[in-house]
Amino acid sequence: MTAERIAIIGAGPAGMKAAITVGDLGAEAVVIEKRDVAGGKPDEANYAALTPDLRDTEEAFEPMMREFDDHDNIELLTGSQVIDSAGSVGDFTLTIENGDGTEQLDVGSVIVATGFDHFDPGEETQQYGYYEFDDVITLPDAEAMLKEDDFVRPSTGEDPESVCFIQCVGSRDRQIGNEWCSKVCCGIATKEAIEVKEQHPDANVIIFYIDMRMYGFWEDELYWKAQEEHHVRFVRGVATEITKAGDQVIVKGEDTTMGRPYEIPMDVVVLSVGMEPSEGTLGMSEILDVPLENHGFIETVGGPLDTVTTQRDGIFVAGAAAGPKDLEDSISMAGSAAAKAVTTVRQAPTPAADGGHSDE
């Protein structure tokens, strides 16, 4: 049944959605996940609630997780990684390594759904003191506290009176080599700012930004809502330096709308770290021999008219493995990639498909 079996690498939102779609279309999905559980970044990074609808993450994902877990046509290999590949469209052989050793998997097509990594704000930029100051954290650090319903000053465990978000950390930055906009950080920071205000209504919450990229319905459903209902403040001009003074951190930058510098003491600073190609994405590019585009994500062909087809016949991509994507993008791409992969294995000229595609 090689011809109707599709490997999906990564069991995050894109991988799960792709697997469900493949399974629903009557083909067999084998999902290879390096972690011990499915769920991907929203699970791994403790997302508290989804952007833009602020729905509880676990609750929102529950129906999809159940569909994924219960699907007759989906097999999940956890603690597993693809370490080698051979063959071509219709007849790939992947070598999978897990705790017990290696095994071979024959598939007709492959969907790469290896996602992104959060930019590490300590490694390449010193200006924000991430590894120096306890109260300087990242978007995922904040998520973890929000998920526990306990957003506090990390240094003291006390309620914060002032919290700010600094946008574009690791994005839109030629100096560190990340020239892209990570697309989702404006929305996620705004969502987190609302959640902080819900837990601490009296706190002064500010987002320092360059452009608020609140496209589509995020504009009124998230951006206006944050301002009007939750009194989150938005100040144009990202901080350029963070220092320490007493038990607070001092955020320095320029308010480009008012045309004057600011220097504000803060209890907690959240760095809105962007997306980078994940290790898995880079690894799969090598192992599957799928070229990267010039930012280092998996390259797709066909410009805006084909979002999932890679340079290599029979190999597709879904989600943030192909660049900065929001959850909607990943979900739409996953369905689209699954349809392409199923079509491919049914049309591929393999022995199993002689005289038409095979039925179960």
Add this chain to the structure above:
Amino acid sequence: MTAERIAIIGAGPAGMKAAITVGDLGAEAVVIEKRDVAGGKPDEANYAALTPDLRDTEEAFEPMMREFDDHDNIELLTGSQVIDSAGSVGDFTLTIENGDGTEQLDVGSVIVATGFDHFDPGEETQQYGYYEFDDVITLPDAEAMLKEDDFVRPSTGEDPESVCFIQCVGSRDRQIGNEWCSKVCCGIATKEAIEVKEQHPDANVIIFYIDMRMYGFWEDELYWKAQEEHHVRFVRGVATEITKAGDQVIVKGEDTTMGRPYEIPMDVVVLSVGMEPSEGTLGMSEILDVPLENHGFIETVGGPLDTVTTQRDGIFVAGAAAGPKDLEDSISMAGSAAAKAVTTVRQAPTPAADGGHSDE
């Protein structure tokens, strides 16, 4: 074969892509298009080149058009509109009207791909003088000139020395009732600004904006490119008034970065008009009994985890019928909606599907 036939309403990018995916998956797509040709807005509104890759629109669409035209499983009904519907999932009956009268179409599922309309800047807002001044035009008006390789001052036919774009016309505006961001106008205006500079390298080209929403790779591939390679100027602060002085128009507003008012004579002003639900979208909502969300687009269920499923079982949506979408969104959604529609018709409990789905 009702059970394996899917109606797709609209033959724009989303509709064509959905039809191809349905056809590739072995089901039958019937595409109902009110115009006499397929192609949708990129064709109807004379898009010169695509955003973000500036590839010639006709050339970029050519492979997709060919696939669509030649597909054995796709039937295109032009000059046709759905005027009534009955039935439910697995067994819908649509009444189609064309020049010759009406006919009934039995389908198992429906994909709504009725797209958007451009905001009409003359009807609801007088401040920009669109119907008053010949040299005040819209993004699609500019596309038409760019497509002819002849971007001129409409009032004189001469080469323009100064061209500006005013962002967010009909978007992010509570007063006119369009609270959403239209998502693509920043990218499209920047693309057009580059094209204007290519035709008129010495012209002064300015984009007046609130936030430049150049997400993902648009940041460096389009936004930085416009500034660095083509010397397009970006000024924060949209114009609030346009008046006439001599043979030029005067654009007035406030540069919020410099904190001072501007009043600049311009040869051509391009209004970056946003997206509104199309007439077809509103009509299909009524005829198919598919609810709209609170901005007036087709409502989807499941938040960011399901981009294509409407409130009505068996009816899906793809593209800008569901809200402001870029071309990538529309294409990804189309593939995803097609996979869902095919799954639906194969799983629907209809007489034709007794004991499993039917094969060709």
